[in-house]
Amino acid sequence: MVVSPVPNTARILDYWLGGFHHYPVDVEAAKVFESLYPNFPMVFRTLRDYISRVTRYIESQGIEQFVVFGSGLPTCGNVHEAVPQAKVLYTDIDAANIELGQKILRDNPHADYIFCDATNLDTLDRSVIDRVLGTIQRLGMVFVGVSAFIPDDTLAQMLDQLYDWAPAGSFLALDFDGEALAQYQRVLELLNSMGAPLHMRNPTTIRPLLGRWQLTQPGIVPVSAWQADALEKPAQGREQVFMYGCVVYK
Numbered sequence: 001m002v003v004s005p006v007p008n009t010a011r012i013l014d015y016w017l018g019g020f021h022h023y024p025v026d027v028e029a030a031k032v033f034e035s036l037y038p039n040f041p042m043v044f045r046t047l048r049d050y051i052s053r054v055t056r057y058i059e060s061q062g063i064e065q066f067v068v069f070g071s072g073l074p075t076c077g078n079v080h081e082a083v084p085q086a087k088v089l090y091t092d093i094d095a096a097n098i099e100l101g102q103k104i105l106r107d108n109p110h111a112d113y114i115f116c117d118a119t120n121l122d123t124l125d126r127s128v129i130d131r132v133l134g135t136i137q138r139l140g141m142v143f144v145g146v147s148a149f150i151p152d153d154t155l156a157q158m159l160d161q162l163y164d165w166a167p168a169g170s171f172l173a174l175d176f177d178g179e180a181l182a183q184y185q186r187v188l189e190l191l192n193s194m195g196a197p198l199h200m201r202n203p204t205t206i207r208p209l210l211g212r213w214q215l216t217q218p219g220i221v222p223v224s225a226w227q228a229d230a231l232e233k234p235a236q237g238r239e240q241v242f243m244y245g246c247v248v249y250k
């Protein structure tokens with residue numbers, strides 16, 4: 001096994017989600033985070049459940065092609081596992097995620113993983129989209145776990161660019177870190193010291209960022225509450241987490 005010198009967010013999540021694609025440095029970092037906020041594994045399990053539910057909802061609207069932004073690792077209930085009949089293109093800015101993601105998906109003819117900076121769609125290689133997804137019909141897009149790293153003006157601009165790019169009838173699933181995170185001051189200090197200043201929002205400040213995108217039901221709600229009746233596992237033991245989520249369409 002190659003030992004990675006620096007911890008990586010996606011591999012820390014893999015550890016918390018019970019996956020097999022992380023190194024001792026990731027486990028050490030995960031334990032530091034847990035010492036500050038023991039609910040972290042539960043938060044990211046709740047978020048991964050949310051990804052599964054929104055993805056299945058979007059598929060139920062007749063969508064067979066997905067692009068995922070800020071994907072992390074394609075494991076533990078990520079998009080292609082939630083909708084195995086669909087074609088899925090994962091993207092991220094992190095070279096280690098892309099390399100490992102491509103390895104994980106190497107035998108999967110319906111999914112691949114490439115670079116894209118979500119804040120600039122011009123960084124997405126359109127020829128790979130055609131190869132992996134075929135001729136684009138209506139798209140399902142997933143943008144979960146990323147918006148907290150992006151300031152308001154850039155995020156609004158990105159969602160606008162995405163709206164222009166997506167064919168009519170496309171859907172986009174998002175999440176946002178809520179302001180309740182501010183009560184975990186030591187967690188924020190740690191994240192900020194790692195160069196990841198977090199942007200926290202509430203439904204009132206999120207709505208204007210969505211621009212021309214139309215909200216589906218139930219609107220902007222805590223991710224644990226988004227169509228919670230569609231949860232396969234009982235909701236028991238799941239706490240409300242500090243992220244908000246919504247699905248929008250064009």
Ligand SMILES: C[S@@+](CC[C@H](N)C(=O)[O-])C[C@H]1O[C@@H](n2cnc3c(N)ncnc32)[C@H](O)[C@@H]1O
Pocket residue numbers: 009010013047048069070071072073091092093094097116117118119144145146149
């Ligand atoms: C917290 S992880 C979320 C992973 C996964 N989507 C999930 O929710 O479990 C955030 C991911 O976003 C990626 N990321 C951060 N900024 C990005 C950007 N501007 N464009 C694309 N990916 C980005 C990071 O590399 C990381 O893999």
